[in-house]
Amino acid sequence: MTSSTTAPAAIDARGVVKSFGSVHAVRGVDLRVQPGEIVAFLGPNGAGKTTTIDMILGLTNPDSGSISVFGHTPRGAVSRGLVSAVLQTGGLLKDLTVRETVELTASLFAEKRPVDEALERAGIRDLANRRVGLCSGGEQQRLRFAMALVSDPALLILDEPTTGMDVEARRSFWNAIRTDAARGRTVMFATHYLDEADEYADRIVLMRSGQIVADGTTAEIKNLVSGRVVQATIPDADITALASLPGVDSVEAAGERVTLHTRDSDALARHLLAETPARDLEITARNLESVFVALTIDSPASADASNGATR
Structure with missing residues (x-):
């Protein structure tokens, strides 16, 4: 720069x-x-x-x-x-x-x-x-x-x-x-x-x-938005139940492929592997798209996440 x-x-x-x-x-x-x-x-x-x-x-x-x-x-x-x-x-x-x-x-x-x-x-x-x-x-x-x-x-x-x-x-x-x-x-x-x-x-x-x-x-x-992205293939996934798990912020499904945004990826991974038929599980850091969504939703949470981010 x-x-x-x-x-x-x-x-x-x-x-x-x-x-x-x-x-x-x-x-x-x-x-x-x-x-x-x-x-x-x-x-x-x-x-x-x-x-x-x-x-x-x-x-x-x-x-x-x-x-x-x-x-x-x-x-x-x-x-x-x-x-x-x-x-x-x-x-x-x-x-x-x-x-x-x-x-x-x-x-x-x-x-x-x-x-x-x-x-x-x-x-x-x-x-x-x-x-x-x-x-x-x-x-x-x-x-x-x-x-x-x-x-x-x-x-x-x-x-x-x-x-x-x-x-x-x-x-x-x-x-x-x-x-x-x-x-x-x-x-x-x-x-x-x-x-x-x-x-x-x-x-x-x-x-x-x-x-x-x-x-x-x-x-x-x-780095402004904490948490990670967990993706897994879950046949017949119960999206409502997954969304209610502790630490899960959001859930998206495309066919059998489910994407979860979470503040506790370790606990979520253990749950998915032990309690669901999940396979092909991946854990990655937040990408720019997920951060963009988190910071541009007009809610108190997104406003709090952006505090201190502006130069």
């Missing part, structure tokens, strides 16, 4: 509040991202991620609090070419070619990278002469990536960038992002694919109900 003690923060949000009528989308968010960090911005639908991103991009203003980007207002940073974004939809003219689209974007900036370089780094140089309307969803997302790169931004914001991509397209896209980030660019991305956050982020920021409830490395986030 890269940080700087002299340069201004890539993102410095303090006490940011945003409401839409009676809906409190963002409630007092404090967020500081240093230059060179790769930050995953996670949370369930309605957590306030997109609203926060919109304010960082200067698309909307906070009701109170402040946001600066590299020491400038969000709109000032965007106008200087310091910030680019890859959003889920919009911004593409179907009748233009891929190259024409990136050239049009490049014409908006006084300082820019060569169009061919942006196409190459986005992995779509071989599609330069294809009309945008003939590109797949994944190819159009790569085009948006090339459009974002042409201004050579210091901060790249990705909002659900791989939505609609197949597994191979997602892997290829993230390889391109990781290669580009290795050049020192700051990257902040929102995603519903937790494996992307686990694999590619230096740091994870988790929102729930308009507030940041956890902030740290992947390992730090996983």
Whole structure:
């Protein structure tokens, strides 16, 4: 993780509040991202991620609090070419070619990278002469990536960038992002694919109900929730009885394969092996998905689990 003690923060949000009528989308968010960090911005639908991103991009203003980007207002940073974004939809003219689209974007900036370089780094140089309307969803997302790169931004914001991509397209896209980030660019991305956050982020920021409830490395986030995951094949499992066992927090079943989240894996394993026809038993640490679920359930328990997790 890269940080700087002299340069201004890539993102410095303090006490940011945003409401839409009676809906409190963002409630007092404090967020500081240093230059060179790769930050995953996670949370369930309605957590306030997109609203926060919109304010960082200067698309909307906070009701109170402040946001600066590299020491400038969000709109000032965007106008200087310091910030680019890859959003889920919009911004593409179907009748233009891929190259024409990136050239049009490049014409908006006084300082820019060569169009061919942006196409190459986005992995779509071989599609330069294809009309945008003939590109797949994944190819159009790569085009948006090339459009974002042409201004050579210091901060790249990705909002659900791989939505609609197949597994191979997602892997290829993230390889391109990781290669580009290795050049020192700051990257902040929102995603519903937790494996992307686990694999590619230096740091994870988790929102729930308009507030940041956890902030740290992947390992730090996983350590916020105690317990382990016990999986076993149990024919005709009594899910209700398993859920009532001491130390069991939740039970999920997929056919005969049962997954139990527990605070006492040893006692649970002994019970399953002695009192049920369980076989193929596995005990693992919590993964990011189970921690995400635990920390984003609006309950007193989840709030307690996240205490002390925020930077």
